[in-house]
Amino acid sequence: MIRDAVWHAVKHDKAHVHRVKSQGEYQLAARLTAGSSSDLKKRPYFQMKEYVGEHKKLATRLRLDFVPVDLGPQGIQDLHIVLITLMPGGWEYFLEHGKVTRLDVAVDFPALAMDDFHFLPTKGATSTVWKANGELSSFTHGSFKGSHTAIYNREAKRKLQKKQWQGVTGIRVERRLKQAVGPLADLPGLANPFGAFMLVKRIEGPPPAKVKATLWSLFLHVAEFKGLPAALGMLTEDDRTVFRKHFAAQVQPWWDVEKLWSEWPKSLDDLTMLNPHAWG
Numbered sequence: 001m002i003r004d005a006v007w008h009a010v011k012h013d014k015a016h017v018h019r020v021k022s023q024g025e026y027q028l029a030a031r032l033t034a035g036s037s038s039d040l041k042k043r044p045y046f047q048m049k050e051y052v053g054e055h056k057k058l059a060t061r062l063r064l065d066f067v068p069v070d071l072g073p074q075g076i077q078d079l080h081i082v083l084i085t086l087m088p089g090g091w092e093y094f095l096e097h098g099k100v101t102r103l104d105v106a107v108d109f110p111a112l113a114m115d116d117f118h119f120l121p122t123k124g125a126t127s128t129v130w131k132a133n134g135e136l137s138s139f140t141h142g143s144f145k146g147s148h149t150a151i152y153n154r155e156a157k158r159k160l161q162k163k164q165w166q167g168v169t170g171i172r173v174e175r176r177l178k179q180a181v182g183p184l185a186d187l188p189g190l191a192n193p194f195g196a197f198m199l200v201k202r203i204e205g206p207p208p209a210k211v212k213a214t215l216w217s218l219f220l221h222v223a224e225f226k227g228l229p230a231a232l233g234m235l236t237e238d239d240r241t242v243f244r245k246h247f248a249a250q251v252q253p254w255w256d257v258e259k260l261w262s263e264w265p266k267s268l269d270d271l272t273m274l275n276p277h278a279w280g
Contacts, residue, residue: 002087003050003059006030009085016082018043025049026063032082034066035075042070044079046086062087064094065102073272077279092276100181105193107260110170114139114153117199117255118228120247121149127229139227141197149197150174173199188268192261199255200228200247208246211239219243 009017010030018040022029026047031040044066051058071079076091084090114136119127121141125148130138142148151173175193182190207216223231228247232240272278 003057005086006048032079034078034082035071068271068273076273080279095184098184100184103177103181104174106172106174108170108172112171114171117252118202119197120200121197121229124233127227129227147177147179150176188265192257194257194260198251201250201252203250208242
């Protein structure tokens with residue numbers, strides 16, 4: 001039923017379902033008309049995997065990729081209207097059956113710069129520092145193939161992509177969760193993803209107790225060039241424990257992860273994405 005409805009829309013409703021090149025295991029891909037953007041690449045990306053046998057044809061997997069904040073409440077309603085033509089209940093079908101396999105959650109600090117803090121993770125992982133014109137522009141922690149953290153100067157990122165920038169300055173702290181997050185309907189109860197690290201002050205001194213001034217000075221220089229996680233990774237286990245404890249006591253006052261995450265349920269409510277009464 002769903003498989004036939006999708007193919008019918010692709011062939012006869014090109015105003016709302018724009019077929020595009022499919023990727024990976026999916027046989028069909030399309031951009032759905034929703035939201036106010038005229039850029040086709042910013043519209044919700046729909047994919048379908050199908051089974052075509054001698055006696056039956058079925059949709060075996062559906063995937064939907066979009067940015068809820070970009071769509072807004074009206075865009076969610078637009079998306080629902082298009083999806084009604086493809087499956088029973090439209091967007092509610094995804095709400096009842098869908099699982100989140102990637103989720104990007106971000107918080108913006110318009111008044112901050114990249115050199116206003118150090119990144120201190122709870123666990124070690126690969127980190128990458130990017131600089132532009134000698135200034136720190138972005139930082140990533142963890143593998144791009146899995147869940148990871150990205151912190152970047154928003155304006156610098158757009159300029160690097162050769163895009164115009166008209167927004168506010170400042171930094172964005174983003175958690176990109178690429179493992180199975182869980183059912184779509186369970187998003188309000190998502191565990192705080194920002195608890196995996198701290199943003200701490202850039203301490204100049206004095207060094208921790210019993211740490212030589214020369215070691216401390218060298219450590220700070222490495223931290224400035226490669227980032228705090230990489231600098232900590234170069235220490236002995238005993239020194240690393242001392243240094244981590246020293247920095248962990250210097251969390252930036254604006255980095256209150258519990259307060260930040262308390263806004264998560266309200267953000268979901270504002271988008272109306274999980275409220276059938278708002279778009280049904």
